[in-house]
Amino acid sequence: MRWTKSLIPTLKEDPAEADAVSHRLMVRAGLVRQLAAGIYVYLPLGQRVMDKINAIIREELNRIGGQEITMPVLHPAELWQQTGRWAAIGDEMFRLHDRGNREMCLGMTHEEVIAWLAAREIHSYRDLPQTWYQIQTKLRDEARPKSGVLRTREFLMKDSYTLDRDEVGLDKSYQLHKEAYCRILERCGLAFHVVESDPGMMGGVGAHEFMAPSEAGEDEIAHCDRCGYSANVELAGSHPRNPTFPDSTLEEIATPNAGTIEEVCALLKIEPALTIKSLLLVTKDGPLLALVRGDQHLHEKKLSIVAGEFRPAHRDEILSHLGAGPGSIGPVGATLPTIADESLRVGRYVVGANKDGFHLRGVVPGTHFQARWADIHHARSGDGCPRCEAVLRVERVIEVGNIFKLGTKYSLALKAVYLNEAGEERPIVMGSYGIGPARIAAAAIEQHHDQLGIIWPETIAPxxxxxxxxxxxxxxxxxxxxxxxxxxxxxxxxxxxxxxxxxxxxxxxxxxxxxxxxxxxxxxxxxxxxxxxxxxxxxxxxxxxxxxxxxxxxxxxxxxxxx
RNA sequence: CGGGGCGUAGCGCAGCCUGGUAGCGCACUUGCUUCGGGAGCAAGGGGUCGUUGGUUCAAAUCCAAUCGCCCCGACCA
Incomplete structure (x- = not known):
């Protein structure tokens, strides 16, 4: 291509709105232009990169038996009402009415349409398994679009769906996708980790995410170089290093004006790991006391998995439930349901005495108070690997792909069933798999650039x-x-x-x-x-x-x- | 949705505090010179200062509302 006949509007200066490296370079190199928040035009060079990535995706999906289809962007509400997601999903779904005032929405993903299709076209075990995929625009009214093409309201996504007779078939389809995704990302020149992830509201029985390390990422993973353990921090277990516990016996100590962990530690000349941080939360079932070690942070997502939705308690709620201000509360003597982090199973700690200006020293969890144990702390670099105890590394990553074992949630809701060899009706077992071409492009730039500009991997260079x-x-x-x-x-x-x-x-x-x-x-x-x-x-x-x-x-x- | 920041020429910015009718660099057009790491000189074109309302003799500038964009957090199927 001749430059003089092309649209390649390069910029000498960084655009003011661009923060992430990939965003700056994609705009400066003339790959994209922003139309509105989270809405982008792909210019010729950007389009070529996307075409390259999509071609690789197609090759690898076709190789595992995928069949390309195209599904609509515009969906009738009834479909989503039948699976319950019409109500479950909030403002993130674009909703509209047609001229007949029928409710419609713009597709955020296509499980419903796939199940609808399967319900009509799949009848026999002989029709299974199937793998269907599309590369189609998705629309999500993101609360906060950001980082250029990394988080947008309209974006291209390759989504595929597998239909199987049973769990064994699903496992096989899932494994094929996992391998295909690895080949796709390798071919695109990305460094990445495959991590265990939370299936979230997709509903399902297993999930992995494909994570490309980058400062611009929104997620964090914990990774063990020795045994290969890798998980989203939302899920990652870790064994914080134990401090040396003093031999103190249970006693009440005055801690005037010391409320925060730092203040208490400064006063008592101890390290934060020798204290317990007590947090009063309010769930739909009432107040809940959550305990993590003083140097650790509560991971809200982990806690919500075991305790449901919650919010921090207000000051007056803390006073009425525990009889002391937030700086002096603790689990000893409290009659509230209590969840303690696993790392507190051993040791002797300083905790709030539920009496303003006082703490308790020498508190042994399990002896001086009872609690339900759960992993609710945020894994950190330096913690021990939950599998092999080697040192974990926590790093920021861009989620470039994800795979879910859906099971029968959508097929049951939309009556996608088949007859097995015995003539019995069975729900189709589904899997769902997504990969974001634009995120791959941005991650490639994040991982391959220098002061002067982009350094494209040959496979996806325009x-x-x-x-x-x-x-x-x-x-x-x-x-x-x-x-x-x-x-x-x-x-x-x-x-x-x-x-x-x-x-x-x-x-x-x-x-x-x-x-x-x-x-x-x-x-x-x-x-x-x-x-x-x-x-x-x-x-x-x-x-x-x-x-x-x-x-x-x-x-x-x-x-x-x-x- | 909470917190912060910013809207002035295609891009990057100054002017605003202390009101007097808009400026700089780059880009663009024309001419001459230059030609291996974002050239020089000269002459030009281009802006309802996000929008609306208010204060004032007078508003880019002060006040209010509103819209948009960015960042942090929440959310993220």
């Missing part, structure tokens, strides 16, 4: 070669460039030909910004010796070759030449 004649007013250079351009195209190498009449500096800066894998420079410097230059964007490696060999050498340097 073009492979950046052909750059330094001065297009030099007839000899142009003649050579045109010839090499033709040759490269003949070799089926995707080439962006910067035929603009711009100063060299401008063209070089743009080349670095766009980050195509190979730059082929035609300039007087090398031309004096009858050579042209090839430069590898990733390594900075440079070599000179005769013009006649340029196209062939360029192709050879690309480890993933375009087909």
């Amino acid at each position: 073009y492979q070669v950046h052909l750059l004649p330094v001065n297009v007013r030099d007839d000899k250079m142009v003649e050579l460039a045109e010839a090499i351009y033709t040759q490269l195209q003949g070799e089926r190498v995707e080439v962006l030909y910067d035929d603009r009449d711009e100063r060299p500096g401008v063209k070089f800066k743009d080349a670095d910004l766009l980050g195509l894998p190979l730059r082929l420079t035609i300039g007087s410097r090398a031309l004096k010796e009858g050579m042209v230059e090839l430069k590898v964007r990733k390594t900075g490696e440079e070599l000179r070759v005769p013009p006649s060999e340029a196209a062939a050498r360029a192709k050879a340097l690309l480890s993933h030449p375009a087909k």
Whole structure:
């Protein structure tokens, strides 16, 4: 492609709204433009990247027997009412009415439509298993779109669904998808972890997420390098290192004006790990006391899995339930339901005495108070791995894909059933699998860039070669460039030909910004010796070759030449 | 939905505090020079200062409302 015939609006300066690296570079390199919060236009270069990623996704899904279909974006409300999600999902679903005032919504995902289709078209065990997928626009009225294309209100998603006779079949389909996803992300050049995740409101019996490490990510995972344990922190177990517990016996101590853990520790000259943080919460069943070690943080999601929804108690509620202010409450003598973090099973601690200005020392959980045990603390780097006790690492990640074992939730609701060999009616067992092409693109940029710009993995680069004649007013250079351009195209190498009449500096800066894998420079410097230059964007490696060999050498340097 | 910030030319910004009718850099157009890492000179084009209302002789500037965008948090099927 000739630059002069393309829309590649590069920017010299960072756009003011862009914060994340990938967002800045995608805008500066002319891949995308923002239309409104969380709504983006993909420009030609951005579109090519998406096409590359989608092609890889299609290949890998077809390889495991996936069949591509296209489902509507516009759905009748009844479908979602039948599965209960019409009511369960809140403001995040775009809802509208048609001219006949019928309720409709825009699809956030397509389990309902798949189950509807299956209910009509699948009748016999002979029809199963099936794998159906689409690459389709999804709409979600996100509370807070952010980080460029990482969290948007309208986005492309590859979603696939497996239909099986039973759990055994689902396991097999699930495993195939897991492998396909790994191949997709590897081919796209991403570093990633596969982690256990919370099925959440998808409802289901098992789930994994595919996480690409990046500062721009919204999630955190805990990972063990030794045994490979990997889980979303919402789920991750961890064994915080135990402090050395003092031999103190149970006694009440005055702690005037010391309310926070820090103040109490400063006063008593102890470390926070020797205290218990007591939090009064209010659930739909009433007050609840949650306990974590003083140096740990409560993980609200973990707690809500065992205790349901809750909110922090107000000050007057704390006073009326425990008889003391928030800085002095504790589990000893409290008559409230209590959940204590697993890490508190051993040790002796300082806790609030439920008496303003006093704490208790030498409190032994299980002896001096009773509680229900649960893992409710936030895993941190340095904690012990729950499987092998090696050191866990917590890192920020971008969720690029997820897979769920749905089971029969949707098939039961929408009567997607089949007859087995015995002629008995059985619900179809479903799986659901999503992957976000835009997130893959953004994660690739997050993971592969430098001060100057993007460094595309060859597999998803919008073009492979950046052909750059330094001065297009030099007839000899142009003649050579045109010839090499033709040759490269003949070799089926995707080439962006910067035929603009711009100063060299401008063209070089743009080349670095766009980050195509190979730059082929035609300039007087090398031309004096009858050579042209090839430069590898990733390594900075440079070599000179005769013009006649340029196209062939360029192709050879690309480890993933375009087909 | 809570907290914070910002809306002035295509992009990045100044001007606002202390009202007097808009400016800088880049980009764009034309000409000349220049040509291997974001050129120089000269001449130009482009803005209802987010919107609405109020105060005032006079509002980008002060007041109010409203809309939009960004960041932190909550939420995230």
